[in-house]
Amino acid sequence: MLSDSLPRSVLVVGSGGREHALILALRASSAAPRLLCAPGNAGIEDLATCHSVAADDVPGLVALAQREKVEFVVVGPEVPLALGLVDALAEAGIPAYGPKADGARLEASKVFTKELLLKHQIPTAPAAFFSDEASAVAYVRSRPAPIVIKADGLAAGKGVVVAQTHEEAEAAVRELLALHAGSPDNRLLIEDCLTGEETSILVVVSGRDYVILPTSQDHKRIGENDTGPNTGGMGTYSPAEVVTPALLEKIDRTIVRPSVNAIADEGIEFRGTLFIGLMLTPEGPSVLEYNTRFGDPETQVVLPRIESDVLALLWAAARGQLAGFPLRIRPEHALCVVIAAKGYPGSYPKGDPIHLPHAIPSSVSIIHAGTKRTSAGQLATNGGRVLGITALAPTLRHAAVDAYAVCDAIQCTSKYFRRDIGARQLRRG
Ligand code: AMP
Numbered sequence: 469m470l471s472d473s474l475p476r477s478v479l480v481v482g483s484g485g486r487e488h489a490l491i492l493a494l495r496a497s498s499a500a501p502r503l504l505c506a507p508g509n510a511g512i513e514d515l516a517t518c519h520s521v522a523a524d525d526v527p528g529l530v531a532l533a534q535r536e537k538v539e540f541v542v543v544g545p546e547v548p549l550a551l552g553l554v555d556a557l558a559e560a561g562i563p564a565y566g567p568k569a570d571g572a573r574l575e576a577s578k579v580f581t582k583e584l585l586l587k588h589q590i591p592t593a594p595a596a597f598f599s600d601e602a603s604a605v606a607y608v609r610s611r612p613a614p615i616v617i618k619a620d621g622l623a624a625g626k627g628v629v630v631a632q633t634h635e636e637a638e639a640a641v642r643e644l645l646a647l648h649a650g651s652p653d654n655r656l657l658i659e660d661c662l663t664g665e666e667t668s669i670l671v672v673v674s675g676r677d678y679v680i681l682p683t684s685q686d687h688k689r690i691g692e693n694d695t696g697p698n699t700g701g702m703g704t705y706s707p708a709e710v711v712t713p714a715l716l717e718k719i720d721r722t723i724v725r726p727s728v729n730a731i732a733d734e735g736i737e738f739r740g741t742l743f744i745g746l747m748l749t750p751e752g753p754s755v756l757e758y759n760t761r762f763g764d765p766e767t768q769v770v771l772p773r774i775e776s777d778v779l780a781l782l783w784a785a786a787r788g789q790l791a792g793f794p795l796r797i798r799p800e801h802a803l804c805v806v807i808a809a810k811g812y813p814g815s816y817p818k819g820d821p822i823h824l825p826h827a828i829p830s831s832v833s834i835i836h837a838g839t840k841r842t843s844a845g846q847l848a849t850n851g852g853r854v855l856g857i858t859a860l861a862p863t864l865r866h867a868a869v870d871a872y873a874v875c876d877a878i879q880c881t882s883k884y885f886r887r888d889i890g891a892r893q894l895r896r897g
C-alpha cells in the first residue's frame with residue numbers, strides 16, 4: 469500500500485503500556501503520521517501530543533478528534549469500545565480501528581460469547597447460565613469440582629473464579645452475582661474446568677478477512693512460578709513455541725476461521741483485534757474467552773516483531789481492505805517484563821519517584837504504563853503496572869538478559885517484578 473494513502477494523523481485512545489507500544493509501532497510507519505493520544509502517560513508524552521480526555525469519555529473523544537482533524541483513531545482499551553466509541557466516530561465520519569459496540573459485546577458479555585460459541589460449535593467448555601443464586605448453587609452442587617464461575621459483564625479481570633472446592637464455588641456464586649447487582653441482566657455462567665497450557669492468539673479481523681499476528685504467552689499471576697493472585701499480566705514473550713506451526717494451523721482451522729465466520733454470520737461487521745484466549749487441552753485447543761482489543765502486555769512483544777507497516781495493517785482492517793495483506797514477521801524473540809508497584813494487584817502507593825537509566829541498548833524499549841510527571845518534572849508511579857521493559861534479541865535467553873539488565877538499573881522504591889518471565893519456554897530449551 470502506498471504511504472500517501474495512509475492517514476496523516478492518528479489518535480490513540482488509552483494510557484497503558486499497550487498504547488505506548490502502539491504509538492511506537494505507528495511512529496515507525498512510512499507515513500510518519502502526526503500522533504495524538506488521549507489521555508496517554510509520561511512515556512507517550514515524549515512521542516505524541518497528549519490530551520487529557522478520559523478513555524471512556526465518548527463525546528469528549530469525538531470532539532477532540534474533530535477539533536484536531538484526526539484522520540484515524542486507534543482504540544486501545546475495551547471500555548470505550550463497549551460504550552460505542554467506534555460507532556460515534558463513524559457517525560462523525562472518522563475511521564477507527566476497533567469493533568463497534570455490537571462486536572465489543574464479544575468481550576463485554578461472556579454469556580453472549582458462550583452462546584455464540586455453542587451455537588457455532590466452536591470448541592469451548594460446556595456451560596450453563598443462571599440469574600439467581602438458588603439455582604446456581606444447586607447446579608454447582610451437582611457438578612464435580614473444580615468448576616469455573618464467570619460474571620457476565622466487564623469486570624476488569626475480576627469476573628472469573630476457578631473454584632477448587634464446592635464451598636469456594638458457592639462463595640464465588642454470591643460474590644460474582646453481587647458484582648453487577650441491580651442490573652436487569654445480571655447473569656452468571658458456570659462452566660467445566662479445562663486443563664492444559666494457556667495461550668492467546670491475536671488476530672486482526674476485517675469482516676471475513678483476517679491476519680494472525682505473531683504468537684505470544686503471558687504470565688498472569690503476580691508471583692514467580694505462577695503463584696498468587698491473577699493480574700492484568702506480569703510479562704510476555706513472543707513467539708510462544710508451544711504453538712508449533714502444526715498447532716497454529718489447527719488453531720486457525722478449528723478456532724480462528726470458524727470464529728471469524730460465526731461473528732460475520734451473526735451480522736457483526738468486526739474490524740479490529742480479536743484476541744482469542746485458548747486452553748490447549750489434551751483434546752485440542754478450546755476457547756476460554758474472546759477479547760476485542762490488543763492484549764496488555766501481549767502487544768508489547770507482538771508489535772515489535774512485526775516488520776510490516778503496522779499503520780497500514782490497522783488502516784487496511786478499518787477500511788475493509790485487509791484481504792491479502794502481506795504480514796512480515798521478524799525472526800527475533802521479544803520478551804517484556806512488567807514492573808509493578810509493590811502491593812499490586814491489591815493496594816499500592818502512587819507518586820513514588822522513578823529514575824531511569826541514561827543509556828539502554830537500542831534493542832530494549834522502556835514502555836510506560838502507570839507513570840506521570842510531577843509538576844516538578846519528576847517521573848513518578850501512577851498505577852499498578854508501571855513500566856514494561858521489552859527486549860528484542862536473536863534468542864529468548866538473550867532477550868531476557870537484556871530486559872532484566874534494564875529492570876535492575878531502574879530505581880524506584882516500590883518496584884516489583886517477576887524474575888521468571890519466559891522461564892517455562894527457556895526450560896523447554
Ligand atoms: P477468562 O476471562 O474467561 O479468560 O478467564 C480468566 C482466566 O480464568 C483464564 O485465563 C483461565 O486461566 C481461567 N479460566 C477461564 N475459564 C476456564 C475454564 N473453563 N477452565 C479452566 N480455567 C479457566
Ligand code: GLY
Pocket residue numbers: 686700701759762763764765766
Ligand atoms: N494480558 C491479558 C489481557 O490483556 O487481557
